[in-house]
Amino acid sequence: MKSGRKKLKRYSFVLPAVILLIVITIFPLVYSLTLSFFHWDLRRPLGWRFAGFSNYARALFSDHRFHRSLITTGIIGVSAVLLEFLLGLGLALLLSRKLVGKRILTTLLVMPVMISPVVAALMWRMLYHEKYGAINAILRLLGFGTGPSWLGSPHLAPFSVVLVDAWQWTPLFMMILLAGLQSIPIEPHESALVDGASRPQVFWHITLPMLKLSIIAALLIRLVDVIKLFDTVFILTSGGPGSSTETVSYYVYLVGFRFFRVGYAASLSYLLLAIVVVIALGFLRILRRREVG
């Protein structure tokens, strides 16, 4: 009797968390997964109509706009994450040394992460203006002519989106990699240097391998995040010019919240989730291999 009460008491402590989890995570997941197998257009009074796999088939085989947005997301996402990684690693290496004003510099560098992506995009939209924007004004002062059309060229606009993303999220890489660098013991470096290794050799053969875990964690976080890139695109370009910056999240938003074809939008979201899961599993496999190694 007593043990039963004890058990009940234990469960009662966990129960609120379980209920919360079911309400805010499990239920929406199950609901949207179910929805993805139905036609449901909120503009029409028909309600749910069973669609089987037709939403998924349409997305996979005949929705060229979806395919195009996947490619755009890949180009923007990979470019942004690579740029952020390289810049973040450089800054982390810089800040791992003894520097005057290191604390102030670190605080200033971290600030973009704290800004809302919408505010950051609005700020950059003004900076990018061809005539009244600060960037082209500086370029004109330096004698580079009128400056490029940052958001108006289909070739440059994806790069401009990458630049804004890199400005905002490089500090995240920097912080994760700096924490990783500070956790590496100093002895292997000193031994290598005593044995006659050059600084680049120490970096390639000791620092980088020991930093691998932090790098993979940072890459995983950012890749998963960049696949959901929406706010920046929404404010800066609305996915244009043409289809040059229309990311998959922006397209899913249009289908779900502009066209109100919520069943189809749910199926697109699940395909996106599948891509994220594949990427995450890939990274986790690398991590596991490292652990085994």
Place this chain on the structure above:
Amino acid sequence: MRGRIKIVLCLMAVLILAGTAGVFAQSPYAGETITVAVHAVPHATAVYNFQDQFLKETGIKVKVIEMTADVMYEKYMTEFIGGTGAYDVVQMNPQWLADTSPYLAPLKPLADKEGLDFKLDDLVPKFRDLYCSWLGVWYGMPWDGDVHLLYYRKDIFDKLGIEVPKTWKEYRDTASFLNGWDWDDDGEIEYGCTEYLKKDRMYWWFLDRFASYGGVYFDEDMNPLVNTKSGMMALKNMVECLPYMPPGSLSWSYMEVRTALVKGDAAMGKQWTCVGKAAENPEESKVVGKMNYALVPGAQWDGEIYYRPMIAGGWDLTIPKDSKKKGAAITFLHFITRPDISLQIVMDPNTSLDPYRLSHYTSPVFRALWPTAGDYLDAINANLDKGFPDLLIPGTAEYMNALTYEITQVLAGTKDAKKALDDAAKAWNEITDNLDRETQKKLWNGQYDAMKALGIVYKEWKD
């Protein structure tokens, strides 16, 4: 002495009480607070400017929710579908009435119940008849009377002896001539023309051209006509004009185009009505007294020019069905669209709201607001007279998005014009099927009949 003071104080108290009672007796909804969802400043400025007067006259408080045009449709729809009753008055694009009407309260019963006269005969007929009702039911009061105008620099055209372009070919040639040199001697290079080409709502800048080349949205059988010669001619002209626009124009929306016009960076441009007032506002404009207004160019048809300026959007004020304060809401609608109040609103350059009552156009105060204000109001009337309406059937937002997606790819140089328009037509067919072809066909023919009554009918371009 004390007795006198007491008497005076008593009298004052009585007067204050009587006065307060008088004010609050004017509305049975005194003490209520209504939530009004409007386009963020500048439009919201109009509500802020008059909410105190409304409170004084009726005792009803106004809480303003500002949102941008980009997100209004989805915010409204999600609130409406959820039945939250979050808003009592919402600013609505007439294009969305077909989708939102099931969630809106018809205004006539509310107005009749409160005994309010909205002076509907004073509304511009095209706004009243096409943009305020859906399937014969009155849902909205106009709030912003939008139509496209052609703005041009009169001082420069006069100085150089240039005629105002009447056709799209002349528009292109004039833009070409005025592009890339310092025609106003301010030491900076200027541009031929400026247009809104950002991907979100640029379709209106295509549709002015498309319609004047004889295009309408669909035929009677609901087959898209966007990929006809009318569409090709429109798109060809847009592509030809693009080099004469300021760099970066493919990402420009309303504010950038307005800035280019009022800062004197472009010689001419198609824009909404409000830019005329901004151009005469010395706090914002460098071209005060230098701007003039004309019909948006058209297409030459056997010696006659066919003008079809877009009655591009505009805004209504509507009342959601789920509002718990419909009485206070209709009182607000009546107040803010009253001829005297609305005249003050549409004359104010800081509101960006434009005339929509016949009395606005004839108002001697408005016509004397700046030396060419009369020309401005006449130009609006002339464009409205020949105006081409938006697509007003369910799914308009999706149809227009599909069109924009294709057109902007052509302007960006990444897709062939014919292929893009064919793809747009294909997408329109898919949307029609998805929304039920027969229903869409019936509703479109309802709109097309109204357009035919105005003399707007598809004409195949022969050039």
